[in-house]
Amino acid sequence: MSKLIQPPKGTRDFLPEEMVLRRKVMETIRGCFALYGFIEIDSPVFEYFELLSRKCGSEIEKEIYVFEDKAKRKLGLRFEFTSPLGRYYATNAEKLTKPFKRYIIGKVYRYENTQAGRYREFYQADADIIGSYSMNAENELLDLAVFTLEKLGMGNYEIVINNRKILDGIINAAGIGENKKDAALRALDKTAKIGEAGVIKEFKENGIGEENYRSFMRLIDLDAGLEDSKKLAVLKERISVDLKDESIKNKTNEGIEELSSIIEDRRNAKAGKDPGFSVIKFDPLLVRGLGYYTGPIFEIKSKDVAIGSFAAGGRYDNLVELYGVRPEGACGISFGVERIIDIITERDKDILKSLSSPIKLYIVYLSENERTFALKTANFFRIKGINTELSVSEVPNIGKEIKYADRKGIEYFAVIGEKEASEQKLTLKNLKTRKEIFLSVEEAAELIECN
């Protein structure tokens, strides 16, 4: 394909049949957000670069699309919704009712190399709560996630949780200094990928000793057979022995309490047939973006399709004060719409074909003599709320029109010829069953509506 007619790297065109699924997924998410009492907002696709880059690491900063406007303002495309949310909240705090529960679905941009499930322009759907320090907020988000994923038919997935406070405590107990913390966490996060030797190597490259790694691992070496709540209890005991600094110890215990409370809540939710409990898992090696998280963090991954996590989030209690307003507890969850769509498509390769067209009826009339009746008929269906396409062919050819309608996935096909017009009726054909009947316009509407 020539360069000019190819969409820019990492961006894509969507065909009409793909849009049906995309719309369905986004509407499902939107509906679930609303069911949980979140309200929709919108904010600009671009913000001042300085605002976007404020709390993200240098790695992320490289991924921001930057540009200058004609007045030389330095702007950037949003790469996620959290810092724009902080800005939005600070700007409008006086007008918002708190706790502020909002959602936003929109495109975000990241300048990074493309891969399967990784694009430069993609949709994210975020739900956040600002104004609560309680774990009830986390629980609401996780409940929302479980509910939404069921609705979407995501198959098997796993919610992995951890807590930044716990990580900080263990890092400290393992003798890793504050200045080496980020490097250590980044390496530890990769354990599953690069293995023990790999992590130790990375530790050394960053001037952290193997013994630090060993003591970190000793602290989180928990019997895999234990329930998460028991694991946390064991961890708490070890921390109380190994941590000398009282304030860090308290912080860490706080983190442990928080996770225990979340797990407990999920267990209780299970009574209401919530599958979330069985899929939630404490993982002391989960790290996530080092930017602004301050408490519980979580990540949701498919167990059916290897594509990285498709949703993630956590608590970021010190976000809004960055923008000069009174501190508020806050946490949020973000769904990767494209990844969700990729997983759905991967699990059911025929899904695009099985989704029906938003257009329900196709009308063809055979000559100008029938045009008036055809127009009236189309209008009748449209008033009834039935999406109707009226043929615009110059020379009507039923065979061709049927093929056209069928290819577009339209289920009903109405023919208006001399006979139909004179009797003010329709020949209505169901393109799936291939059966056709002669009936009145009202009867046809009823038939289509109850289908």
Place this chain on the structure above:
RNA sequence: GUGGAUGUAGCUCAGCUGGUAGAGCCCCGGAUUGUGACUCCGGUGGUCGCAGGUUCAAAACCUGUCAUCCACCCCA
């Protein structure tokens, strides 16, 4: 930003040690002027990703570049 693989028709792909491009599917027209399939007949469609270079001659060889995929990095 780093490393690897790939790039030929709308799609899936063939194309030998260099000799100037093919198949299947799709699409269009007809057999069939009020009915989708099948069949048959006919037809459209390619600056071989792009730009240079080597050569009498390049889809093929060399260099660069762009894109896709994979692995890093990082992440939805």
